[in-house]
Amino acid sequence: MKKAKRPVDPLHAPHETWHTALTCIEPNKILVRGYPLDEIMGRLTFGEAIYLLLMGEVPSPGIGSLMEAILVSFIDHGVTPPSTQAARHTATTGAPLRACVAAGVLGFGRYHGGDIESCMQFLDQGLELVRKGVSYREAGTEIVRRCVAEHEPVPGFGHRFHTRDPRAARLFQMALELEIDGSHIQMIRAVEYVMADRPDGQALPVNIDGAIAAVCGDIGIPPEIANALFIISRVPGIAAQAQEERARQQPMRPIDPKDSVYDGATQRRLPGKRR
Amino acid sequence: MKKAKRPVDPLHAPHETWHTALTCIEPNKILVRGYPLDEIMGRLTFGEAIYLLLMGEVPSPGIGSLMEAILVSFIDHGVTPPSTQAARHTATTGAPLRACVAAGVLGFGRYHGGDIESCMQFLDQGLELVRKGVSYREAGTEIVRRCVAEHEPVPGFGHRFHTRDPRAARLFQMALELEIDGSHIQMIRAVEYVMADRPDGQALPVNIDGAIAAVCGDIGIPPEIANALFIISRVPGIAAQAQEERARQQPMRPIDPKDSVYDGATQRRLPGKRR
Amino acid sequence: MKKAKRPVDPLHAPHETWHTALTCIEPNKILVRGYPLDEIMGRLTFGEAIYLLLMGEVPSPGIGSLMEAILVSFIDHGVTPPSTQAARHTATTGAPLRACVAAGVLGFGRYHGGDIESCMQFLDQGLELVRKGVSYREAGTEIVRRCVAEHEPVPGFGHRFHTRDPRAARLFQMALELEIDGSHIQMIRAVEYVMADRPDGQALPVNIDGAIAAVCGDIGIPPEIANALFIISRVPGIAAQAQEERARQQPMRPIDPKDSVYDGATQRRLPGKRR
């Protein structure tokens, strides 16, 4: 605030410039990472534009395909995730959609989505051992041993619902077909063998968080951007769930996820040309 | 809460089922609108999957292209929008990315993004007149007159920065090329003529909100889903801006958008095959 | 952003001052509405300071007592309100307390807390009739009739749980004892008679929202400040519920409010000198 005679303090220092490298706005011109936004429209998909915005360059076709698959893989997981429940409880109060989405996004906490970043760091520990000459298998054994010693769950493995995560399998298959599987995927594969060898009840399969962590590692996406991708990818699901709550349910209802019944389309296949 | 002998009230009524039609979760199986999620991965883009989730069906190629273009058109608008500023101010406190995104999303208020829904209702008023036999031009004149009479801005027209919104022009061009331009686009074109005829200072061009409203109207997307699309489309920008704040700036800094300087890539063109 | 030669637009206009009347910050001095904050500490209660900040003046003792009672009346309502559920679902993901509080606050929607503002406008409609010479009883009958005609619930009446809201009774009693009951309380009392006369199933008692609306009307608190009071008053409950979730429950649990059991202190009375 402007007041006469006061000691200098940071908020009253002379105006100083600061920098941004994302989007340049000029009258009648919007450049995203240097590309005119109207030229990108119709030429890049939303997934490719997300990569451009976050990483600074247009992705190669292969990386672009993996980006789309990563974003699609998280798009929704039904009514039970706590983030979805937070969004539905906000919706039942009559709140606008953006408030429901914000409440849902806040539920992407340590135990929900945070595994991608943790798993990237976990794999990096293994790869550090590999760089020192240890085999992938031994490195996998060692980093799992460390988790067990610290009573920490192994990040990227196990799922509340699934004993085999179909999204993880698909993502690895795509990476293989696109020849984008590198050391991170090799590392998580090694950990997978270690995890499968554990006694019953402790044997856990790799989950989608783990698969994304490995793929992001191999295509050079740093952990904080992988975290951004997770947030972006689930927003459509949060929005769709909140919108369905608003459209199909009474306001101010008590919501028990266990009482929900699915009444949507039965299982179907994509049209032939899409397969 | 469980307590003996109390009058029946809604929260203690017998468990009742409720329904959801979005995503069916079974062990090792995730069906989004009936399609196995792992089959969608690699076959639908993120933009197509968003359409599927919100609208219930895989889009046709033309509608899919428009969906991608709509989602891309809003992806970021630099550092000045209040939603972006809310996200950056949250980021400077050291908050995690999801909190910054939530704060940003909350800034998609009445004056920021809300224009899409308003413009859809505005165009529908005009189309109702057309259905009664009034010409598009007369209908456009009439609905603009109503706004002026109520001292309301004409929704979908004018922009804080741009005198000609390049995103709107591009979206109309795509709709034309894809032959998806119907009565809503005809209606907004009629309004455009009316708006251009107004005396200097009141002549306002159609903006991206208006263009999206018209296109959504023509491809059958209802206003509340168009609103969801707007929220989804800007989340990457909010996340990228918050992430840049965290990566490039000091914590707890005062932020004045007017002092920002763009230091990113200079204007460039997409690689040839993308054009 | 700074760029050479561009048309004037609002964000590049010369720096202009704007005004705030709440708190003046100078080095080593903080004035809240003109009072040094350190002088207020220990001399005003939190409730009185909230009134000072929102209304601009220190409340009279009577108004101060009503402020405290209003703020206390909403402090918590158990585990079932959707806002509380949103906060608990956010807490179970491992999110920090502030994220849980934010998610909960977003659930103060149209159907949850919004009734105070609606009821104030409703009572004002009645008082307008009274000013035109209609009796309170007739005015009450008329404004209820209008709600019924528009298929709108009568704001400030009825409760999901309670057939007689003990908080409303207490607040009216306090207003009476403090001789602060004016025309708004008279108006809601008239509506209460009308509502009690309705046939079974439609007879609804005044609730705490209605009582607060009437009291705020009589002590000159405008609707938007009453809304702020509601938000402020429930934040401790949201925070306490989220904190209990973090402290007593497993992360990532499914939460069904109907399965909760109260295991806290049994009913007790305040120490004698407090009565």
Added chain:
Amino acid sequence: MKKAKRPVDPLHAPHETWHTALTCIEPNKILVRGYPLDEIMGRLTFGEAIYLLLMGEVPSPGIGSLMEAILVSFIDHGVTPPSTQAARHTATTGAPLRACVAAGVLGFGRYHGGDIESCMQFLDQGLELVRKGVSYREAGTEIVRRCVAEHEPVPGFGHRFHTRDPRAARLFQMALELEIDGSHIQMIRAVEYVMADRPDGQALPVNIDGAIAAVCGDIGIPPEIANALFIISRVPGIAAQAQEERARQQPMRPIDPKDSVYDGATQRRLPGKRR
């Protein structure tokens, strides 16, 4: 969701009860920590009720006074804090008050309010040394040394604006007068001496976060509850600032905190009987 024949998983396990000790809701009865809410109204202040809800018991008069002072001390700090800016930027988009409050609360991040919890842990490290026979002065020297060695700021010391935080001085004075100053205040006093002895530019005074941390330690409030108190205490300020933005400013304006001018009440004193 209900589906035939599936492996047991956590969300389909039999309904299990869970417990809450905060508020018991029965028809026409609300017990907060065992006390009927309508009996508390008018008998406990909001500050005392907050203590009751969070800590489980009615505070003693002395602790009650300190609670009020702590809550008042944080009530507002002008337009510059990033949390306030996030709330104002949300308000300028036309968002409802609750959305502005949520956005503001999300800005209570690591660098903004988080210092209370850090400082409590910091003081506990010192007190552990004291319990081992080290003097307060030596313990203070040692824990400051550790911060310096790890290039961490000393929590609870220094302020962006103030060279002497008037709120901290007042809180210590109150604790002294109420004879509630114990080992935590003794510890922070010892650190204060150490900090004052540092060479120019590094000499930092205790701030309000530090004072609250010490007082909370001495009255038995654990760090996570102290964090809840911080959130609760600033909500009125966030709400008042957002409300002022809505009432006095144009929508969608660019906001530069440096351009603000205070035009509220000039410095004044509380009425005599309040002093």
